[in-house]
Amino acid sequence: MSAQLTRDDVAKVALLARLELTDDELDTYTGQLAAVIDHAADVAALDLADIPPTAHPLPLVNVLRDDVIRPGADRDEVLSQAPSVEDRRFRVPAILGEEP
Amino acid sequence: MTLNLTHEPIEGEHFTITSESTGDVWEIVVGLEVHCELATVTKLFCGCPNMFGDEPNTNVCPVCLGLPGSLPVLNHQVVELAMRLGRALHCSVEPSVFARKNYFYPDMPKDYQVSQFDRPINVDGWLDLPDGTRVGIERAHIEEDTGKNTHAGGSGRIHGADYSLVDYNRAGVPLVEIVGRPHIRHPEQAKMYIDELRAILLATGASDAKMEEGSLRVDANVSVRRVGDPELGKRCEIKNLNSLRSLGRAIDYEARRQVDLLEEGIAIRQETRHWDEGAGRTRPGRSKEEAEDYRYFQEPDLVPLEPSAEWVAAIDAALPVLPAQRRTILAEAAGVGATESGVVMAVQRGLDGLALAAIDQGGEGRRVLTHVEHNLAVDGAETLDPKHLADLVGLELAGQLTATQAKTVLAEMVSSGSSPAAIATELGFEAMDSSELEAMIDAIIAESPDEWSSFRDADEKRQAKLQGFFVGKVMKVSKGQADGKAVTAILESRRNAPA
Amino acid sequence: MASIPTTAIEIAAAVRSGELSAREVLESHLDAIAAREPEINAFNLVLADEARAAATTIDERVAAGEDPGVLAGVPLALKDNLCTHGIPTTCSSRILEGWRPPYDATVVQRVAAAGAIAIGKTNLDEFAMGSSTENSAFGPTRNPRDISRVPGGSSGGSAAAVAAGFAPISLGSDTGGSIRQPAALCGVVGVKPTYGMVSRYGLVAFASSLDQIGPFSTTVADSALLLEAIAGHDPRDSTSIDSAAPSLLDVLDQGVAGLRIGLVTELMGEGIAPDVAARVRQAAEALAAAGAEIGEVSIPALSYGLSAYYLIAPAEASSNLARYDGVRYGMRVDAATTAEMNAKTRTAGFGEEVKRRIMLGTYALSAGYYDAYYGKALKVRTLIVRDFETAYKDFDLLLTPTSPTTAFRFGEKTSDPLSMYLNDICTIPTNLAGHPAMSVPFGAGSDGMPVGVQLMAPALCEPTMFRAAAVLEHAAPPLEEAFQ
Numbered sequence A: 001m002s003a004q005l006t007r008d009d010v011a012k013v014a015l016l017a018r019l020e021l022t023d024d025e026l027d028t029y030t031g032q033l034a035a036v037i038d039h040a041a042d043v044a045a046l047d048l049a050d051i052p053p054t055a056h057p058l059p060l061v062n063v064l065r066d067d068v069i070r071p072g073a074d075r076d077e078v079l080s081q082a083p084s085v086e087d088r089r090f091r092v093p094a095i096l097g098e099e100p
Numbered sequence B: 001m002t003l004n005l006t007h008e009p010i011e012g013e014h015f016t017i018t019s020e021s022t023g024d025v026w027e028i029v030v031g032l033e034v035h036c037e038l039a040t041v042t043k044l045f046c047g048c049p050n051m052f053g054d055e056p057n058t059n060v061c062p063v064c065l066g067l068p069g070s071l072p073v074l075n076h077q078v079v080e081l082a083m084r085l086g087r088a089l090h091c092s093v094e095p096s097v098f099a100r101k102n103y104f105y106p107d108m109p110k111d112y113q114v115s116q117f118d119r120p121i122n123v124d125g126w127l128d129l130p131d132g133t134r135v136g137i138e139r140a141h142i143e144e145d146t147g148k149n150t151h152a153g154g155s156g157r158i159h160g161a162d163y164s165l166v167d168y169n170r171a172g173v174p175l176v177e178i179v180g181r182p183h184i185r186h187p188e189q190a191k192m193y194i195d196e197l198r199a200i201l202l203a204t205g206a207s208d209a210k211m212e213e214g215s216l217r218v219d220a221n222v223s224v225r226r227v228g229d230p231e232l233g234k235r236c237e238i239k240n241l242n243s244l245r246s247l248g249r250a251i252d253y254e255a256r257r258q259v260d261l262l263e264e265g266i267a268i269r270q271e272t273r274h275w276d277e278g279a280g281r282t283r284p285g286r287s288k289e290e291a292e293d294y295r296y297f298q299e300p301d302l303v304p305l306e307p308s309a310e311w312v313a314a315i316d317a318a319l320p321v322l323p324a325q326r327r328t329i330l331a332e333a334a335g336v337g338a339t340e341s342g343v344v345m346a347v348q349r350g351l352d353g354l355a356l357a358a359i360d361q362g363g364e365g366r367r368v369l370t371h372v373e374h375n376l377a378v379d380g381a382e383t384l385d386p387k388h389l390a391d392l393v394g395l396e397l398a399g400q401l402t403a404t405q406a407k408t409v410l411a412e413m414v415s416s417g418s419s420p421a422a423i424a425t426e427l428g429f430e431a432m433d434s435s436e437l438e439a440m441i442d443a444i445i446a447e448s449p450d451e452w453s454s455f456r457d458a459d460e461k462r463q464a465k466l467q468g469f470f471v472g473k474v475m476k477v478s479k480g481q482a483d484g485k486a487v488t489a490i491l492e493s494r495r496n497a498p499a
Numbered sequence C: 001m002a003s004i005p006t007t008a009i010e011i012a013a014a015v016r017s018g019e020l021s022a023r024e025v026l027e028s029h030l031d032a033i034a035a036r037e038p039e040i041n042a043f044n045l046v047l048a049d050e051a052r053a054a055a056t057t058i059d060e061r062v063a064a065g066e067d068p069g070v071l072a073g074v075p076l077a078l079k080d081n082l083c084t085h086g087i088p089t090t091c092s093s094r095i096l097e098g099w100r101p102p103y104d105a106t107v108v109q110r111v112a113a114a115g116a117i118a119i120g121k122t123n124l125d126e127f128a129m130g131s132s133t134e135n136s137a138f139g140p141t142r143n144p145r146d147i148s149r150v151p152g153g154s155s156g157g158s159a160a161a162v163a164a165g166f167a168p169i170s171l172g173s174d175t176g177g178s179i180r181q182p183a184a185l186c187g188v189v190g191v192k193p194t195y196g197m198v199s200r201y202g203l204v205a206f207a208s209s210l211d212q213i214g215p216f217s218t219t220v221a222d223s224a225l226l227l228e229a230i231a232g233h234d235p236r237d238s239t240s241i242d243s244a245a246p247s248l249l250d251v252l253d254q255g256v257a258g259l260r261i262g263l264v265t266e267l268m269g270e271g272i273a274p275d276v277a278a279r280v281r282q283a284a285e286a287l288a289a290a291g292a293e294i295g296e297v298s299i300p301a302l303s304y305g306l307s308a309y310y311l312i313a314p315a316e317a318s319s320n321l322a323r324y325d326g327v328r329y330g331m332r333v334d335a336a337t338t339a340e341m342n343a344k345t346r347t348a349g350f351g352e353e354v355k356r357r358i359m360l361g362t363y364a365l366s367a368g369y370y371d372a373y374y375g376k377a378l379k380v381r382t383l384i385v386r387d388f389e390t391a392y393k394d395f396d397l398l399l400t401p402t403s404p405t406t407a408f409r410f411g412e413k414t415s416d417p418l419s420m421y422l423n424d425i426c427t428i429p430t431n432l433a434g435h436p437a438m439s440v441p442f443g444a445g446s447d448g449m450p451v452g453v454q455l456m457a458p459a460l461c462e463p464t465m466f467r468a469a470a471v472l473e474h475a476a477p478p479l480e481e482a483f484q
């Protein structure tokens, strides 16, 4: 069992990721994720202070496109895929939280 | 408890709140965060039109709808405009990367916002206000806008709405977020900052900067501290500021609210508050449903941005003369200070070119600025021959025209295009000669002996008032043709003469 | 009916010359599907009608004297995480069930432009997360060689479709081995190209900095043909390399004389089944016999590859999969508020493995843990890139097993995610480095199941890699030959 990853951590990440877990699931996932995190302890323990990160395998920079209008998507086709539409807009239930 | 607070400017630049109960003097500290939409043809990462006011969900494609499999490609013009703005704000352009800011919100198609986080494109600049204050700019970074939620049912507002409708036309529109340092000390200064920033945005072509249409959005971080306290107070972020008027009122209200609490010994909670224009107050935002943790990480679908030195140099070379610089140039030419209202207004109204030309043609600076500030509408001013304006000022200084007459002549110059001398002759504006004026004044003194003797004996304050009485009479009799300065000079000489 | 050739190259040649019609080629493959698909379950969707229409068009073009392209009339299976305009694209997830994209992936456009016939959308581990195709919401795919065994994953459907003769070629995606490992387990060729060689536009993202689309085929030449057709710059993908597609078919017969090929020490010992390791050594001998210099090379940082991968890939995935929120497309479970609706939709729509990785990635990125996990993993990625650079100073190519074992049985590893993740130990490093790699069938293991050997090459060195692959293909023992 991981010293680092707790049931509370899993509950917190589930909330952040908008996933609902039952108590049983919470236990199972905590065990499984802890095993993976434990395996990653070798990485976490490395002293890599002088090593720069590699976020991306390619050394590309400045990939830009011209500011020119391109045909977009057909609105009806896009809206036809939506679970709920009203007045040509995507309909969602009440929004309670604030936008950051 | 409501404290009775008074505003009292100290040192002419700080705006303070004095508590009548404790006598403590509080200083307001404001930092502004401005989001402005860039004036590009297309969105930040796709070829959809960047257009305001179209039918909902018409300017969309797989990319700006965040459809599975779609990928962003950065718009060249966004980088160009962002750098123009950055350089106009004296920022240094740095190698930058995009990051994802992860949070769920239905107007955000990917449920993350692509923004610049730890490596923004523009860093560490400043902006000079017309009052001479230099406000630091921490950063000006590129990010994408969200869609638009319309709240339906219930009250029609987010609170209590039954449901919402989402339009993604605005999703992916390019924004620059300009983060100002907390160097603002006054609600008026905050408004001035926005005005100045707007002028820069317009001058650089970066944005149309319309606060009413939402292409310029302002959040204010407001805190207070006792004057002399080196520490910054806990701040609140005020949102929903839709006009300059709201901005000023909201800062004023919020500062007082914070002083109220602090004087009562209640700590300020760092929070987001919303300005309610109708009620004239700020209200706390609804608390988040979950703890904030944006889990920023570098956007793997985009590559780093490293504008070449040549690109930056080309931007510098093409920058227009910016408002602060224009003020300096005009002030120097006119021989006045750059913070004088004539200078500030001439630049703000875009008439500094005319003023400079008139001064160049020999017009006296201060009088030229007076006309440009007070007597000239922007409409029509472009047709005015600067030489004529210089001549008009010349006639005034030579005593050929009174200030009032000059104003009338100027209006005629704008509509007819004729020279001031011709107009003055046509209108019959001929200078009264001084002996004529002296005779007129002596007659008026003789008519009002009581007033004259009070004027002679009055203290300074009262004298000024009574002087107005006599000047008014002279103007009436002369039908405005008398030169006010000459009149006061004669009155003064009569008053000082032995009785 | 004339007998239908089994390779894409032969089929395209016959269709282009008018010797065979695209329609008869298609029907024979649809017959094969009808016969075995019920037990294999390689497809989420067979596009019989669309394919017939496309084949007819190809035949009309040939009749009109046009050349429909290098893949003329070749049936091709598409992994169901490649967007197809108007055709359901599910990623084998309930959350996308029924979603019809309003656009085609770039690779889908390119294979169609080359005359290929899209015959179906293949099954995968949900959102490409898995190594056995057991994580599909629509049931597992079975290994055509032994239906009690997994086909590998996540592109299990694409590998099985080729192995079962449903299509001579197919497309998959490879984030940590998802093309190469199922290719090995099913006994076909599978290629992960250099990152950026094939456009990702229209590939539903799992982990953006690792994902790459690539071919499956029964022969090395067919993979070369398909890769040439899909490679090349795409202005819609910012991470697409701005260069032309490589020439591969032209170099296939150049052999390996003089090439230096290294056996990677770290991937030949502990954790690798002895029969698999033996086949790899046998492959090395074959390369030596063909004139290559074989040596051993140690790449120490590889020991951290798995940990780094299982932090980076889930981190990117946690963000990439946030958009499945019930608002714009796909599944929705209704609720009183949007936040609740999001959570209920995601809870019902995602399978267990996807949830596990989303949570793992969310954790690795979250405040307080970023530096220790995600940040560290990015630095390990640097170490791996550097170690590869060092190795490639002495070697042109590296040789390893593709998978530590042959195809395992259903359910063997599902209860222990970590043991499943260990399957990817040989394939992950090249995804982290962005390098190309491919799996070539090389005989059977002691259980009679196929063994794949992996060739790895520096970025953009696909031509060299394919030369060695052709030699291995030629030297490979027949699958039926018992393991000694």
Ligand SMILES: [Mg+2]
Residues within 6 Å of the ligand: B115, B143, B177
């Ligand atoms: Mg922002």
Ligand SMILES: [Zn+2]
Residues within 6 Å of the ligand: A072, B043, B046, B047, B048, B059, B060, B061, B062, B063, B064, B065, B172
């Ligand atoms: Zn768009």
